[in-house]
Amino acid sequence: MxxxxxxxxxxxxxxxxxxxxxxxxxxxxxxxxxxxxxxxxxxxxxxxxxxxxxxxxxxxxxxxxxxxxxxxxxxxxxxxxxxxxxxxxxxxxxxxxxxxxxxxxxxxxxxxxxxxxxxxxxxxxSPSAARRLVAASTDRLSAHDRARDLVATLTERELQVLTGLGEGLSNARIATRLHLSEATVKGYVSRTLEKLGCANRTQAGLVAHDAGLAD
Structure with a gap:
């Protein structure tokens, strides 16, 4: 239940x-x-x-x-x-x-x-709702700068995974896109959240939007 x-x-x-x-x-x-x-x-x-x-x-x-x-x-x-x-x-x-x-x-x-x-x-x-929320942020420019600094610590593969999170994709869909196993993607998601200091996928998705990774 x-x-x-x-x-x-x-x-x-x-x-x-x-x-x-x-x-x-x-x-x-x-x-x-x-x-x-x-x-x-x-x-x-x-x-x-x-x-x-x-x-x-x-x-x-x-x-x-x-x-x-x-x-x-x-x-x-x-x-x-x-x-x-x-x-x-x-x-x-x-x-x-x-x-x-x-x-x-x-x-x-x-x-x-x-x-x-x-x-x-x-x-x-939804991705469209996320765009509206980010656009409504009063400190969008400073958020963009902070996000760019954060994503600079990620590897290329972690950036690809973060982009998928910003688009609202599940682990399975990210795995299909990147030709990886779902378990591998899950590992990348965990490491990416840790590097970014994010508590969950939603926060990471917002970082992706702030950094301009997800349109």
């Missing part, structure tokens, strides 16, 4: 997500909370695989909560819940460690599949 915690200050949103996700035989909503601090408590109690986190909440906001979740020994995969996919706070949340985001207008039939994707550790973020 995929264990999910929902954190949103609107009870109706929580109820909607409970209903939709609860209809899947392999997903269980184990708890819900209505602010960031209560969300952290719910995560500690329920030990979920996936957290759906709103950003704009009273008290502790979602961004702060995501930063706290990232410090846990075994953090869950956190998906940002947002109304607009170009929200500045979304970009900050991704840099803080969120796996991806869900727009609140996501059709119910797609929601279950996206939660399953996140539970497997894959990024829930």
């Amino acid at each position: 995929i264990r999910v915690v929902v954190v949103d200050d609107e009870p109706m949103v929580c109820g909607f997500l409970r209903t939709i996700l609860g209809s899947a035989p392999d997903i269980e909503v184990v708890d819900e909370a209505h602010d960031g601090a209560a969300g952290l408590d719910a995560v500690r109690r329920g030990r979920p695989d996936v957290v759906l986190m709103d950003l704009r909440m009273p008290g502790m906001d979602g961004l702060t909560a995501i930063e706290h979740l990232g410090r846990l020994p075994d953090p869950p995969h956190t998906l940002v819940l947002t109304t607009f996919d170009a929200d500045q706070y979304v970009l900050r949340a991704l840099r803080a460690g969120a796996t991806g985001f869900l727009v609140k207008s996501t059709p119910p039939e797609e929601l279950i599949g996206l939660v399953r994707t996140a539970a497997q550790g894959h990024t829930v973020l």
Whole structure:
């Protein structure tokens, strides 16, 4: 079972997500909370695989909560819940460690599949959305310079793998493109994340966009 915690200050949103996700035989909503601090408590109690986190909440906001979740020994995969996919706070949340985001207008039939994707550790973020988020960054030029310095430490093969991450490709698709085994690509991904100081594939993908590797 995929264990999910929902954190949103609107009870109706929580109820909607409970209903939709609860209809899947392999997903269980184990708890819900209505602010960031209560969300952290719910995560500690329920030990979920996936957290759906709103950003704009009273008290502790979602961004702060995501930063706290990232410090846990075994953090869950956190998906940002947002109304607009170009929200500045979304970009900050991704840099803080969120796996991806869900727009609140996501059709119910797609929601279950996206939660399953996140539970497997894959990024829930389309390349087009990533482009909009990076373009919206207020410090894009400085981010570009930082990213170029980071990628300068990578080997040619690691750069190729990072480019694939920036395009939202899975390990299998990167392996096909580079004519490597999936296990080899997995090793390259791990080393690349370590060199870049990234906590997950999403952060590495943003570095690729900032560095101009992925259009």
